[in-house]
Amino acid sequence: MSFQKIPTSLSDAYIIQPQVFEDHRGFFMETYSVQDFSDMDIRTDFVQDNHSRSKKWVLRGLHFQLRKPQTKLVRVTRWTTYVVIVDLRIESFTFWKWEGFLLSEQNKKMLYVPRGFAHGFLTLEDDTEFLYKCDDVYDPGYEVGIMWDDATLGIDWSRYMDEYGIGEIETSEKDKKNLQWNTYLLAPIF
Numbered sequence: 001m002s003f004q005k006i007p008t009s010l011s012d013a014y015i016i017q018p019q020v021f022e023d024h025r026g027f028f029m030e031t032y033s034v035q036d037f038s039d040m041d042i043r044t045d046f047v048q049d050n051h052s053r054s055k056k057w058v059l060r061g062l063h064f065q066l067r068k069p070q071t072k073l074v075r076v077t078r079w080t081t082y083v084v085i086v087d088l089r090i091e092s093f094t095f096w097k098w099e100g101f102l103l104s105e106q107n108k109k110m111l112y113v114p115r116g117f118a119h120g121f122l123t124l125e126d127d128t129e130f131l132y133k134c135d136d137v138y139d140p141g142y143e144v145g146i147m148w149d150d151a152t153l154g155i156d157w158s159r160y161m162d163e164y165g166i167g168e169i170e171t172s173e174k175d176k177k178n179l180q181w182n183t184y185l186l187a188p189i190f
Helices: 034-039 181-186
Strands: 003-007 014-018 020-023 026-029 048-054 059-065 072-078 080-087 098-104 110-113 117-123 128-134 143-145
Touching (some): 059 080, 080 110, 098 110
Antiparallel strands (some): 048 128, 059 143
């Protein structure tokens, strides 16, 4: 098998470690195989691939879709990113919990994020490239988010800031209008 499925502290979310063949010429690895993922009990029909590039200190998220929620398989192909997911599924035993992961071109880890999670990331280096597969199409009319710095969630975005010399975090105007966690709790989606 070309992949190892590593449980996270959040229900149904996994780190996927690919098998990497590397020598003095470079490396080769599979990034997805429907058969291998099925053998690991991950059965997801991906229909869309996304690719973003961000400068250092950019924070995107915490995003999810009200309708057409997406399962994502995320990875970093250039430099390093701190990725955070939050379980929004009210029936889940890990509801309201979050976990952060360091994904980089060096460790080649991928993160499997099931439907019902909010997802965001902080780029730690300039020109970071982030790729992700989705099992449903993006619908901008249904995209919403939770504030990345919501005090109730208490996400530790500073974990790598000193090590990577991060100053002021930059977000989009849209992300500055995301919901507070307590507002989301008034009418949870999942």
